[in-house]
Amino acid sequence: xxxxxxxxxxxxxxxxxxxxxxxxxxxxxxxxxxxxxxxxxxxxxxxxxxxxxxxxxxxxxxxxxxxxxxxxxxxxxxxxxxxxxxxxxxxxxxxxxxxxxxxxxxxxxxxxxxxxxxxxxxxxxxxxxxxxxxxxxxxxxxxxxxxxxxxxxxxxxxxxxxxxxxxxxxxxxxxxxxxxxxxxxxxxxxxxxxxxxxxxxxxxxxxxxxxxxxxxxxxxxxxxxxxxxxxxxxxxxxxxxxxxxxxxxxxxxxxxxxxxxxxxxxxxxxxxxxxxxxxxxxxxxxxxxxxxxxxxxxxxxxxxxxxxxxxxxxxxxxxxxxxxxxxxxxxxxxxxxxxxxxxxxxxxx
Amino acid sequence: xxxxxxxxxxxxxxxxxxxxxxxxxxxxxxxxxxxxxxxxxxxxxxxxxxxxxxxxxxxxxxxxxxxxxxxxxxxxxxxxxxxxxxxxxxxxxxxxxxxxxxxxxxxxxxxxxxxxxxxxxxxxxxxxxxxxxxxxxxxxxxxxxxxxxxxxxxxxxxxxxxxxxxxxxxxxxxxxxxxxxxxxxxxxxxxxxxxxxxxxxxxxxxxxxxxxxxxxxxxxxxxxxxxxxxxxxxxxxxxxxxxxxxxxxxxxxxxxxxxxxxxxxxxxxxxxxxxxxxxxxxxxxxxxxxxxxxxxx
Numbered sequence: 001x002x003x004x005x006x007x008x009x010x011x012x013x014x015x016x017x018x019x020x021x022x023x024x025x026x027x028x029x030x031x032x033x034x035x036x037x038x039x040x041x042x043x044x045x046x047x048x049x050x051x052x053x054x055x056x057x058x059x060x061x062x063x064x065x066x067x068x069x070x071x072x073x074x075x076x077x078x079x080x081x082x083x084x085x086x087x088x089x090x091x092x093x094x095x096x097x098x099x100x101x102x103x104x105x106x107x108x109x110x111x112x113x114x115x116x117x118x119x120x121x122x123x124x125x126x127x128x129x130x131x132x133x134x135x136x137x138x139x140x141x142x143x144x145x146x147x148x149x150x151x152x153x154x155x156x157x158x159x160x161x162x163x164x165x166x167x168x169x170x171x172x173x174x175x176x177x178x179x180x181x182x183x184x185x186x187x188x189x190x191x192x193x194x195x196x197x198x199x200x201x202x203x204x205x206x207x208x209x210x211x212x213x214x215x216x217x218x219x220x221x222x223x224x225x226x227x228x229x230x231x232x233x234x235x236x237x238x239x240x241x242x243x244x245x246x247x248x249x250x251x252x253x254x255x256x257x258x259x260x261x262x263x264x265x266x267x268x269x270x271x272x273x274x275x276x277x278x279x280x281x282x283x284x285x286x287x288x289x290x291x292x293x294x295x296x297x298x299x300x301x302x303x304x305x306x307x308x309x310x311x312x313x314x315x316x317x318x319x320x321x322x323x324x325x326x327x328x329x330x331x332x333x334x335x336x337x338x339x340x341x342x343x344x345x346x347x348x349x
Numbered sequence: 350x351x352x353x354x355x356x357x358x359x360x361x362x363x364x365x366x367x368x369x370x371x372x373x374x375x376x377x378x379x380x381x382x383x384x385x386x387x388x389x390x391x392x393x394x395x396x397x398x399x400x401x402x403x404x405x406x407x408x409x410x411x412x413x414x415x416x417x418x419x420x421x422x423x424x425x426x427x428x429x430x431x432x433x434x435x436x437x438x439x440x441x442x443x444x445x446x447x448x449x450x451x452x453x454x455x456x457x458x459x460x461x462x463x464x465x466x467x468x469x470x471x472x473x474x475x476x477x478x479x480x481x482x483x484x485x486x487x488x489x490x491x492x493x494x495x496x497x498x499x500x501x502x503x504x505x506x507x508x509x510x511x512x513x514x515x516x517x518x519x520x521x522x523x524x525x526x527x528x529x530x531x532x533x534x535x536x537x538x539x540x541x542x543x544x545x546x547x548x549x550x551x552x553x554x555x556x557x558x559x560x561x562x563x564x565x566x567x568x569x570x571x572x573x574x575x576x577x578x579x580x581x582x583x584x585x586x587x588x589x590x591x592x593x594x595x596x597x598x599x600x601x602x603x604x605x606x607x608x609x610x611x612x613x614x615x616x617x618x619x620x621x622x623x624x625x626x627x628x629x630x631x632x633x634x635x636x637x638x639x640x641x642x643x644x645x646x
Contacts, residue, residue, distance in 0.1 A: 052449040122632040125639055129392055129448045130631055133582055137627040140575065144621030259460065266453065300468075307461025314454045315442045 026173035033180035039280030047274030050207030055135025057262035061255035063108035063236030064243035071100035108240030116232035120225035143256030273322025372604025379584035381555035397574030403560025417477035420561035425554035432553025500562035
């Protein structure tokens with residue numbers, strides 16, 4: 001256990017020091033944090049519960065719109081802001097900005113949670129591929145519909161409040177980095193603590209055989225909804241932060257971006273190894289480094305690369321990095337290994 | 350509420366007829382999806398992108414001076430080989446795996462196709478002009494483009510042709526046998542691998558026909574694929590697998606629904622309403638099924 005505490009402390013110190021060690025990559029590091037949050041929350045459904053959702057993007061986009069709307073709407077008329085050029089007329093003072101952001105994040109986290117609770121009973125009753133396609137439809141429908149609503153900018157997008165002038169040029173990057181880092185730490189602690197309780201076992205039971213779990217007297221629906229609400233909470237939070245970070249919200253390209261973010265979260269969790277605690281974190285990090293490192297070489301071809309990447313990962317690497325490590329070093333994962341059995345397998349190969 | 354459709358009653362008829370003609374096209378795509386779903390148990394998210402690719406073949410024929418209606422003949426031939434190619438490269442590795450794996454893999458193919466088409470053909474909305482003119486009905490109050498009537502007719506011809514082919518030919522029998530029980534078919538000497546490849550190819554060919562018709566009748570755009578996938582999925586789950594009249598009926602129903610949604614909600618909510626309808630149908634289905642599922646299988 002001591003080793004773990006040292007590891008966590010090292011990661012925490014590294015996380016706190018990162019923006020000062022790599023000052024040029026602050027925005028990238030913040031995006032990485034958001035990606036880790038999304039991968040961790042997707043893993044609650046896709047990995048632990050066996051409900052492969054494409055719909056967590058719904059909460060992400062909802063959080064993004066809510067955070068920005070509350071931040072603007074607290075002080076200025078929202079409709080005039082979203083009219084073209086409105087954001088130039090109204091300027092947030094620093095106090096207003098931070099108050100609005102804090103309030104916005106509360107809304108961005110709480111309302112998606114409520115939405116998840118409300119729709120959970122209907123949606124989570126679906127099984128297998130019906131669930132996957134239904135959530136895919138939910139995400140796209142949300143994007144299409146929000147693209148038609150005037151008050152949040154409709155098709156022309158929504159500019160989030162620009163960061164106020166607080167005297168330092170670095171302040172914006174640092175503020176958003178620490179905000180997203182806090183979100184990661186919060187998510188990780190929550191996920192880790194729920195993974196050490198009976199709740200995780202119930203989720204795994206649902207994944208392995210839901211009918212049997214039900215027959216054993218577990219109220220599966222209740223736990224499925226709770227799991228989804230936890231995901232929605234952190235997805236909404238991540239969305240709110242990302243909205244402020246990007247500075248511009250478009251209905252289908254930024255908020256309900258099923259083609260990019262919605263696939264990324266699935267891909268990152270699978271790449272890292274679904275159904276593990278560290279898998280999504282590692283997967284998100286590797287994916288983000290790959291994405292940022294190679295996207296520039298593939299300029300214009302990045303979606304082609306993404307498509308190929310999805311197919312390759314899904315077909316040849318479905319167990320992910322953690323799964324591969326587990327295969328390689330089962331002792332480290334607390335599995336009892338029979339030496340003779342292992343030797344026999346090596347000889348067979 | 351100043352809905353145009355209530356002020357001009359004739360528009361109701363217009364929307365219904367438009368919807369039915371459109372729905373027949375949807376039913377053709379859905380038929381392809383039902384075929385591969387039934388035989389291979391795969392839900393192909395790239396279905397819509399195959400449709401769009403088929404449309405581009407007809408569009409290029411139009412650009413080269415050939416009448417785009419010939420695309421109905423050429424496009425399925427090319428698309429058959431595209432389909433078999435996709436099967437050999439990707440699908441045969443995911444056929445007997447977890448369903449989600451195949452959904453994700455075809456989703457990857459969908460993104461890949463979307464982008465490749467975007468690079469190759471540009472991001473413009475295009476259509477192949479057939480120059481068929483329009484038919485006026487009821488004292489010029491209802492206008493029907495002849496291309497829509499043509500496309501509905503061709504769809505029906507292809508659907509009937511395929512049904513007959515599935516019933517009579519050797520390959521059709523092999524496909525039906527594999528759909529019933531792949532293992533038993535294998536034991537009895539059916540080369541299931543070949544059957545799967547052919548099924549995927551036939552599905553892609555159907556998409557090619559539908560795409561060529563769509564490029565004549567409506568417009569095509571590289572990113573318009575996903576709605577077609579969702580529509581065909583919806584039609585199949587409403588009709589049920591292997592229920593061909595049902596596929597035709599629910600296809601037309603969906604077409605009519607869409608036209609009315611277009612008039613009543615506005616064009617910007619058209620695609621959104623399709624996706625929302627999918628969610629509603631699935632939720633309805635879940636509540637209907639949950640009454641039955643009171644015992645443990």
